[in-house]
Amino acid sequence: MWFLIVMILSAFVCYSIASAKHRATGNWFLSGLFLGPVAVLILLLLPDLATKEEIPGVSKKCPQCGEVVKSESRICRFCGYDFIWPDGWREEDHISEREWIEERRKRLLRGN
Numbered sequence: 001m002w003f004l005i006v007m008i009l010s011a012f013v014c015y016s017i018a019s020a021k022h023r024a025t026g027n028w029f030l031s032g033l034f035l036g037p038v039a040v041l042i043l044l045l046l047p048d049l050a051t052k053e054e055i056p057g058v059s060k061k062c063p064q065c066g067e068v069v070k071s072e073s074r075i076c077r078f079c080g081y082d083f084i085w086p087d088g089w090r091e092e093d094h095i096s097e098r099e100w101i102e103e104r105r106k107r108l109l110r111g112n
């Protein structure tokens with residue numbers, strides 16, 4: 001009987017650790033149920049999936065706040081940093097704000 005309790009407890013422990021490590025909770029709940037404390041140990045050794053490192057083609061690091069966002073992001077979801085028109089672009093190209101807004105609008109309509 002205690003064996004069953006350990007397995008069920010492991011399933012719930014796995015579920016909460018998986019949730020904290022941004023991993024598949026359902027899969028880890030089942031792993032805990034069948035593997036018991038072994039699954040808990042494996043899960044504890046695995047890294048958190050919410051990584052702070054950028055993966056080329058998948059994610060990129062925001063130069064302003066340092067958070068990792070999806071590589072196709074146009075605007076940082078943490079700080080609002082603009083990846084299309086980085087800060088300083090206007091000064092470098094010496095164009096008016098009106099031209100900048102118009103150019104930006106055209107680019108957004110074209111989808112790049």
Ligand SMILES: [Zn+2]
Nearest residue numbers: 062065076079
């Ligand atoms: Zn940012």
